[in-house]
Amino acid sequence: MKKLLSIILCTALVLSLFSIMPVTVNAAQKFTYGNWEYEVHSRYDSKTYESYDEIWLTNYTGDDEKVTIPNEIDGKPVVFLYNNYIFGNTDPNNKDDRHFKNHKTMTELTIPANMRYIAGWMLMDCTALETINISSENKYFEYKGGVLYAKQANKNYNDTINGIDADPDEYGVVFARFNMGVVNLPTSVTTIHSYAFYNHQTLVNCVMPVGKLKKIEDYAFYGSSLRGMENLFGITSVEIPYGVTEIGYSAFMYCKNIHCVGLPNTLKKIGAQAFLETSLTDVHVPSSVEEIGYQPFGYARSKVNIYASPALKAKIQEENNYQVNTDPAYGGGGGGAAQAIQLNHDPANPLSHIYIASTSIPPTCTTDGLMIYLCECGYQYFSENTILPATGHKWKTKKVYPTCTEQGYTLTYCENCSESSKSDFRKPYSHWKINDPAVEPTATTAGKTAGVHCGDCGLIIEPQKLLPPTGYTEKESGGVKVTAKPEATPTVNEITDEAQLEAIKVEGDNKVDKAYDIKLTEGGETVQPEGDVIVKIPGGDEKAKVFRQEEDGSLTDMKAGYNADDDAMEFVTDHFSVYVVTSHVPTAYDLWVNNEQITEDHLTVQCGEGTATFDPKEYTLTLDNAQITQGAEKDYLGTGILTFLDKELTVVVNGKCSITETGGDGIGSYEFDEDYNMVPHDIKVTGDGSLTITESTALYGYGFYCTGKLTLDGVDITINSAATGIWSKSLAIKNKSHILSQCSSRFSGIVVNNGGFNLEDSMVVAESTEGVGLLLGNDQDSSSLMLSSGSLTLRGQCGITSDSENSRVGVTGGTLTIEAVQRAISESISDKEGAIVLGEGVEVISGGYSEKGVVISDSKGGTESYILGDADGDGEVTINDVTSIQKKIADLEVENFNDKAADIGRDGLDITDATSIQRYLADYKDGNHIGELITE
Incomplete structure (x- = not known):
């Protein structure tokens, strides 16, 4: 057979x-x-x-x-x-x-x-192939990291x-070199083509990207040694990422090292025999699946628990009866693959609980919240009916009208968050040209040539030039030219006394450059001119101004113009006094990049071979292949990009950008008010490029230090810091972002100080060598983690902890994976009733809250939370559990026996499980955390 x-x-x-x-x-x-x-x-x-x-x-x-x-x-x-x-x-x-x-x-x-x-x-059988060379003129293939990729590939054969x-967005895996253990696929991969990892006998894990990957084709991993992630007890798990819609024929057939597989709720099709002859123990088939081929599961070495909706269960049962088999080695009994599966119901609805309290995680504009009801017995009830739908954006529109030089548009913005967009762009108006008529001079008054100016914005299009009075002559004194009667003599003295110059107060964006005391004498006496005369003061530019100081100390704007022919500031006056020439002071923005402050006349900073350019209208800083290596002296910590702006700073990442060893933080703000309260400054990072932040030498070098809200929107960021990788008041990561935040000290991978951490449709890894993966809140304020889609992996001595008693962890979708040396979730969270909230279909499937390793996911089937090793169900791991296992093996009735908690090795209940608990109790006396046991 x-x-x-x-x-x-x-x-x-x-x-x-x-x-x-x-x-x-x-x-x-x-x-x-x-x-x-x-x-x-x-x-x-x-x-x-x-x-x-x-x-x-x-x-x-x-x-x-x-x-x-x-x-x-x-x-x-x-x-x-x-x-x-x-x-x-x-x-x-x-x-x-x-x-x-x-x-x-x-x-x-x-x-x-x-x-x-x-x-x-x-x-597929080229097992000795190690090197692939590609012509520089070939635009269809790329070979990197031991993997051959097809770009601009056709959709299928x-x-x-x-x-x-060809599909220009297609980027698929064609062939992976066989001597690689772990393959990390880039975020641009859309397809894993047929036979890409066929019979790959040294493959351990293939890290698949979230978002763009849509299809895993026929035989993609057929017969490979793929294991995926492995927990402390040897249970392996392969994650099919969010975004995948189709798994092909025999895609994972004969992958006998896989115990669990996570299927995303984007999956539409599971091909025939996709997971045939694997070692699957639990599979949760999401309700999004519309098509299932014959015998997708079965013939495994142990019976597979399949969790699915009634309709999908019926379909799986039908397809697993596709072929009759009587061989006992393959299930026997004539049921074929159907004998090797166990179909289970969806998570049970509560029956007779009495709910005495409720708590909730509030929804945001784009993420669901959750209402949880607490029974007096301690049971928490939540289902799809208790999900609080995302509120949706509260959109408003505002018309921004065009000007002579700026286009108009309709601004659509959300009142509750920072999302906004522009549409219905309208061209700038043309200048409204107004002709300025010529004025003929007289014997005692100056005239003007004809000119043109804009009646809307006041722009001088064609400047009017002054014409001296016909009865006056131009005379020079101290470099200043003055028109006067032939018998009058001008005297000009430049004021150089610093105290006198400082006493002159000018407003706006002007500063005093120089000042002149102008007098006119006639017959030995000081006189004023008769009518209007012309004065030309050398120097200046189109932004310079000239003011006359009046007797009371006030200043009168002389409406001077810059005469390029004479390189002088030119104006008309009817009497002489002290005249002050000011220059324009460029606006300085509270933004420093690579130790250079951004100003009105210095909007672009050279950063290595790249640049950083600031748009003051949009408050956007665009990095183009920028390499930032210096920290701002303004900030004693030395931040690579430092912002004290009063609006959200948007950083757009183009190309390959880096911030390296600036002596402090990579990007952030560190400002306090008079009462030493932290001033909030919001930061948003987006763009198609990649950003690497390395702050490994400074003791307090953070990747991000954001005193307001930090938003990472569709961006690829890698952080390697001596201190915390990401520190922010509140944090939002969305739109297929890929974030790796590493801390090499006792600090944290990510800290969210007193706001929410919302993660959706993105892949985030936060790890700390000696500290905590994720720290929520402080000693005064609480924080919350809300995961709705995507994946969050936390590694450290502890996975999640909090300095506040009221911090919460909520998972309504996606995958939360914790790999901790001591505890997955600290007592400050896990010991608080209602602090850990899981949505409908989201379960703890490996370990418990107080173990080293825990995976919480909606894309895998599993069991309710339990204490691993607590075989008799009394809430503790003691010698009584050893006895319960021994009795169970001897076929004696044991009250409250939990076979799932007792089967520590996940290889079937045997005496080894009892031995494991005995070894554990010899080293750990508190009897609560069997997850701290490292088995041989």
Whole structure:
């Protein structure tokens, strides 16, 4: 029967490949070129209206260790590497002859410029392949980290052979080198192609990205040694990330090292035999699944507990009866794979509890909250009916009208959060030109030439030039030119006394540059001019101003203009006094980058080979491949990007950016008021690039130190700090952000001081070598963690702790993973009733709250929380639990026996479980935390 079953499975494998190939491929004539077999295919270009031929390689028969794919054959481009027979073109039973004849010896492969498609099964048994070279002119492939990726790849094989245009956003895994243990896929991966990790015998874990990854194709991990994450008790778990919609045929078949798999609520399809012959013990099938192939689970070495909705359970039962089997080794009894699964109901609804109290985690604009009802027995009830829906944004609109130089738009903003957008842009108005008529001078009054100015904004388009009185002459004194009657003499003295200059008070963005005392004498007496005269003071610019000091000390603006021809400030006056020339002081913004303050005339700072540019209208700082290496002297801690702005600073990350060893913090604010209260400054980081913050040498070097709200929106950030990686009053991480926050000391991976930590649709890892993964609140204020989607991994001596008695942890979706040396969640949280809240379908599936390792997730099936090792159910781990296990093994009735808590090794109840508890009790006397046991 086993032999018959293997033949059937093998036949299914072959037929599945035939099903994706058109018949016309098989009919193509075969040719040879050296050691290559190929076909010639004619294609039609609808843009040029011309036909052309291209080469599709089907086999390689050589035995070279280094193989180079030809770029052309007979002048025709070589574009495909595929084989339409799974066992090659020779003997279908000789696996050594399939695809590449030298698949066991080929160590290096070179891909030419024209190659745009490689079928995954062509490389699946190339176990010796270590290096792949790609032509610099090839735009379809990329090889990095031992993995071959297809970029701008076609959606699937049928699309490829039928000439359907490539998807520019597609970025898929084609082949992973077999001598790698852990593979970290980049965030841009959208597809894991067929056979990418086929039979990969040294694969330990494949870290799949959250968000863009949509599809895991047929046979992607078939027969590999994939284990995923492993807890203290040897239980392995593979996470299929949020965003994946389809798992293909036999994608994880024969992955016998997998005990648990997490399926996201974005999953729509599970292919036939996707998890057949694995070691799964628990599977939670999300209600989002619409299509399930035959025998998706079963034939495992132990019965699989499957948690699903009634409709999905019926479908799984039907599909697992697809094939009748009477072999006892595979379940027996004629039920086929159905004998190897156990279908369970959804989490039970409460029955006769008496609810005496309630508590809640409030919703935000975009994340659900949760209402929890507490029974007098201590039971907490929550379900999909107690979820508090996200409030949704409270949108308002505001019209911003265009000006002469600025476009108008409609601003849509949320009253409850910082989200906003602009639409309905309107072009700037043209200047409203007003003609300024010429004024003819007289004998005693100055005139003007014609000019033009804008009636809306006042911009001088064509300046009017002054014309001196016809009866006056221009005379110079002390470098200043003055028009006066021929018999009058001007005297100009520059004021240099610093005290006198400081006594002159000017307003606005001006500063005193120089001052002149101008007098006019005639016949030995001081006189004032008759009519208007012209004065020209050298220097200045278009932003300079001239003021006349009156007898009471006040200043009168002379409306002076800059005469570029004479390089002088020019104005008209009817009497002389002290005249003050001021220059424009550029606006200085409370923002420092790379130890340079941003000012009106210094908006761009050079940062290594890149730049940081500030937009004062949008309060946006854009980093373009910036390398920041200096901290602001303004801040004694030396922060790379320091903000004291009165509005939220948005940092946009483009390209590869870094902040390295500035002597203090990477990005932040550190300002106090007169009463030594912290001044809040909000920061938002977004952008398509990556940012690395390294502050490993300074004792108090933080990655982020944000005294207000910190928002990380769709950004890729890596932090390596001596102190806390991220410290903020409140924290929001969303929109497929990828955050790694590492602390190398006794501080924390992340600290949220007195606000909420909301995480959605993102992947975050926070770890501390000697401290805590996540610290909530302070000794006066509480904080809360709200995880609705995505994943949060916390590592440290303790996973989560709080300095406040009222901090909470809420998980309504996504995955919270804690790996702690001492405790997963400290007593300050776990001992408070209602402090840890799990939404409908969100369960503790590995360990308990007080163990070292705990995983809380909505994407896995599991059990209710229990104390591991507490076999008799009395709430403690004692020698009585050893006795209970022994009695159970001896088939004696044991009251309150909990087989799940008792099965510590997760390999079936046996005497080893009792021995493990005895060893534990010999070292740990408090009898509560079996999770601190490290088994052999």
